[in-house]
Amino acid sequence: xATLPKxxxxxxxxxxxxxxxxxxxxxxxxxKYSSPSSGIISILASVLSLxxxxxxxxxxxxxxxxxxxxxxxxxxxYSEQELEDNFIQFKLADPANSDPFQRNNNIITPLLFVVDxxxxxxxxxxxxxxxxxxxxxxxxxxxxxxxxxxxxxxEQSFKPQRNYLLVFIQCLDQYLEENSxxxxxxxxxxxxxxxxxxxxxxxxxxxxxxxxxxxxYITKQAYQALSPTYIQYTQIAIQQKAINLDxxxxxxxxxxFKLINDFYLINQSIDNQYLQNIVSTFSNQNIKLNAIMAYQxxxxxxxxxxxxxxxxxxxxxxxxxxxxxxxxxxxxxxVFINNHNLKVEMQTQILQIYYPNLKNIIIKRxxxxxxxxxxDNNQQEIYTETFVKQYEEHLDIAFKKLRLINIIYELSRxxxxxxxxxxxxxxxxxxxxxxxxxxxxxxxxxxxxxVSMLSTGNSGPQPTDDIFxxxxxx
Numbered sequence: 035x036a037t038l039p040k041x042x043x044x045x046x047x048x049x050x051x052x053x054x055x056x057x058x059x060x061x062x063x064x065x066k067y068s069s070p071s072s073g074i075i076s077i078l079a080s081v082l083s084l085x086x087x088x089x090x091x092x093x094x095x096x097x098x099x100x101x102x103x104x105x106x107x108x109x110x111x112y113s114e115q116e117l118e119d120n121f122i123q124f125k126l127a128d129p130a131n132s133d134p135f136q137r138n139n140n141i142i143t144p145l146l147f148v149v150d151x152x153x154x155x156x157x158x159x160x161x162x163x164x165x166x167x168x169x170x171x172x173x174x175x176x177x178x179x180x181x182x183x184x185x186x187x188x189e190q191s192f193k194p195q196r197n198y199l200l201v202f203i204q205c206l207d208q209y210l211e212e213n214s215x216x217x218x219x220x221x222x223x224x225x226x227x228x229x230x231x232x233x234x235x236x237x238x239x240x241x242x243x244x245x246x247x248x249x250x251y252i253t254k255q256a257y258q259a260l261s262p263t264y265i266q267y268t269q270i271a272i273q274q275k276a277i278n279l280d281x282x283x284x285x286x287x288x289x290x291f292k293l294i295n296d297f298y299l300i301n302q303s304i305d306n307q308y309l310q311n312i313v314s315t316f317s318n319q320n321i322k323l324n325a326i327m328a329y330q331x332x333x334x335x336x337x338x339x340x341x342x343x344x345x346x347x348x349x350x351x352x353x354x355x356x357x358x359x360x361x362x363x364x365x366x367x368x369v370f371i372n373n374h375n376l377k378v379e380m381q382t383q384i385l386q387i388y389y390p391n392l393k394n395i396i397i398k399r400x401x402x403x404x405x406x407x408x409x410d411n412n413q414q415e416i417y418t419e420t421f422v423k424q425y426e427e428h429l430d431i432a433f434k435k436l437r438l439i440n441i442i443y444e445l446s447r448x449x450x451x452x453x454x455x456x457x458x459x460x461x462x463x464x465x466x467x468x469x470x471x472x473x474x475x476x477x478x479x480x481x482x483x484x485v486s487m488l489s490t491g492n493s494g495p496q497p498t499d500d501i502f503x504x505x506x507x508x
Contacts, residue, residue, distance in 0.1 A: 038070060042070070043070045045073070046068075046069075046070035046071075046072075046073030046074060046077075068372065069371060069372050069375050071368070071371045071375075072368035072369075072371055072372050075365075075367060075368040075371075076368065079365070086354065086357055087354055090350060090353065090354050090357075091350070094345060094350050096245070097244060097245030097246065097247070098245065099345045099350065099353075100345075101244055101342050101343055101344045101345060102341075102342070102343040103340060103341070103342050103343075104340070104341040105338060105339070105340050105341075106338075106339055107336055107337070107338050107339070108336075108337055108339060109335050109336055109337075110180065110182075110274075110335050110336075110337045111181075111182050111183050111335070112179075112180065112181050112182070112183055112192055113179070113180050113274060113333060113335070113337065114177060114178070114179050114193070115177065115178045115179075115272065115274060115292070115294065115333050116175075116176075116177055117173065117175060117176045117177065117178065118175060118238070119172070119173075119174055119175050120172035120173070120238075121172075121173060121237065121238050121294075122172065122173050122235070122236070122237045122238075122270070122331065123167075123170055123171065123172040123173075123235075123236045123237075124144065124170065124171050124172075124200075124233055124234070124235060124236075125167075125169055125170040125233070125234045125236060126169040126170075126230065126231065126232075126233050126234075126260060127169070127231045127232050127233075127234065128169060128230045128231050128260075129229070129230070129231055130228060130229075130230060132225065133163055133168045133169050134225060134230075135161070135162055135163040135169065135170070135171050136162065136163055136168070137162040137163075137164075137211075137213065137214040138214065138215055139215065139216070139217040139221070140162070140205045140210065140214060140215065140216050140217060141204070141205055141216075141217050141221065141222050141225050142202055142203070142204065142205065142225075142326060143160050143161075143162075143202070143203055143204075143205045143206070143209055143210065143216075144160070144161040144171050144200055144201070144202050144203075145158035145159070145160055145161075145200070145201045145202075145203060145209055145323075146158060146159040146160075146161060146173065146198060146199075146200050147198065147199040147200075147201070147313065147316070147317075148176070148196065148198060149196065149197050149198065149199050149316055150194045150195070150196050151194040151195050152315075152316055153316055153317075154199075154313070154316040154317040158201075158209060159174075160209050160210060160211060160214070161173075161200075162214065173198070173200075173331075176198070177193075177196060178196060178197060178198070178272065178331065178332065178333045179193050179194065179195055179196040179197075179333070180195060180332070180333040180334075180335050181193065181194060181195040182195075182335055197330060197331055197332035197333070198329075198330070198331040198332075199312075199313070199316070199328065199329070199330050199331075200328065200329040200330075200331065201309065201313065201323060201325050201327075201328045201329075202325065202326045202327045202328070203323045203324055203325050203326065204222055204226070204324040204326065205217065205222060206323075206324070226262045230260045231260065232257045232258065232259055232260065233257070233258050233259075233260045233327075234255050234256070234257055235255065235256040235257070235258065235270065235299070235329075236253055236254075236255050237253065237254050237255075237270075237272075237294075237297050238251050238252075238253055238294075239251070239252050239253065239254055239293075239294055239295065239296060239297075240252075240275075240293035240294050240295070241293065241295070242277050242279070242291060242293065242340075242342075244279075244342060244344065247281070249291065249293065254296070254297065256297075256299055258299075258301075258327070260326070260327070262326050264303055265303070265304055265305060265306055265309065265325055265326065265327060265328070266301055266302070266303055266304070266327045266328075267301075267302045267303075267304045267308075267309065267327075267328050267329075267330070268299055268300065268301050268302070268327070268328070268329050268330070269299065269300040269329075269330050269332065270297055270299060270329055270330065270331045270332070271297060271298050271299075271300065271332060271333075271334040272294055272296075272297045272331070272332070272333050272334060273294070273295050273296045273297060273298070273334045273336065273337070273338065274292060274293065274294060274295060274333065274334070274337045274338070275292075275293045275294075275295035275337065275338045275339070275340060276290065276291070276292050276293075276337060276338070276339045276340070277290065277291040277292075277293060277340050277342060278290055278339065278340065278341045278342070279291065279342045279344070280341075280342065280343045280344060281344045282344075282346065283346065283347055284346060284347055284348070295338055304328075306323070306324065306325050309323065309325045309328050310322065310323050310325070377433060380432075380433070380436055381429045381432040381433050382397070382429075382432075384432040384435055384436070385428055385429060385432045388432075389428075397425075405422050405425070405426075449461070
């Protein structure tokens with residue numbers, strides 16, 4: 035650091051954040067000791083801290099700091115779920131490339147029954163594909179309700195349990211709308227004998243993106259074989275997820291979302307008569323259906339609940355503070371350097387006070403503190419083993435003189451020496467020695483109240499130039 039310009043060294047000392055208090059009186063006017071090395075460490079620590087602070091705030095603003103998420107599963111006695119148009123779709127992958135769900139010349143008609151507490155209260159709704167989505171049928175808007183309460187409920191507060199029964203049947207004119215018609219029976223029979231691939235069940239699921247703070251939609255598919263020979267009854271159980279979000283910046287701010295998280299299938303093989311009996315029982319009518327497959331769409335009463343607490347400002351600042359503390363481990367290095375440099379400077383100055391000729395000797399040390407010789411021939415002659423040993427010993431003695439008890443001891447020796455040579459009375463009168471302060475240049479210089487020590491014969495003329503000369507030397 036000695037090779038740095040003096041102005042730069044002074045600037046680094048001013049920047050030093052890790053100055054140490056000076057425990058002894060020195061010729062320096064400051065109460066703290068700073069060094070250029072510690073100033074560089076202070077700059078490094080400050081830059082790293084500010085850079086990391088900006089980085090964490092950027093990550094927080096981008097939502098990349100993970101929130102606290104607690105998840106559990108619970109059984110719901112009552113729950114409602116609103117469905118959007120085409121929330122669930124059934125799409126046929128048919129190698130024959132013949133759309134059985136079309137409105138005209140229909141072959142297979144999906145019938146949607148709304149079941150409230152095991153009762154069909156309204157006529158079935160036929161579903162058809164269109165030109166934009168061939169081979170595909172979808173459910174319209176609706177509401178699914180799960181109600182497992184074992185007590186009398188107020189119908190205005192709690193709606194009856196509701197699910198949907200979707201039955202795929204061979205086309206019958208009695209279930210069609212006015213602008214639709216069935217294909218001929220020969221076409222229908224021929225279609226039932228052929229292979230027609232898989233029926234895809236496509237459902238739109240929801241998830242909460244905490245980074246973007248929005249609900250996102252994803253799709254999930256399941257596949258089933260379309261085989262008129264074996265009739266399948268399938269339960270489509272929709273699983274809900276409740277999101278309890280706390281997105282407050284400083285204080286708690288609760289927001290609740292109810293999402294459709296997943297679905298699963300429960301399959302069972304049945305015969306055609308069983309399905310007809312089920313529909314007849316629910317509707318109290320004798321219904322004839324030549325069914326191919328049936329789906330019961332319901333809400334699962336097991337619900338997943340997520341508690342999401344977004345990172346708050348206090349948590350982010352605490353996180354930053356913990357890392358900054360690690361960065362400020364450099365502080366201990368800076369303090370160590372300052373303590374070491376202060377000790378070396380004080381030892382050297384004290385030693386030069388006792389031995390002024392040492393001011394002309396250049397002392398250099400390596401990184402381990404060991405004295406190294408100088409290339410100058412005049413200096414090399416001094417760097418003998420005996421000199422180095424004595425110099426190190428005298429440095430230890432000089433450091434001991436910095437102790438307060440040693441300073442008091444030295445002052446007491448001086449006081450006893452003055453008392454011995456000048457007498458106790460003359461030494462006591464020194465407390466009143468001083469000069470009168472001159473308020474302007476025209477004032478007559480007053481005689482000082484100094485006591486002449488006649489016993490020594492050392493009294494002399496008083497200085498006439500600057501009465502603060504001696505004071506300024508301290």
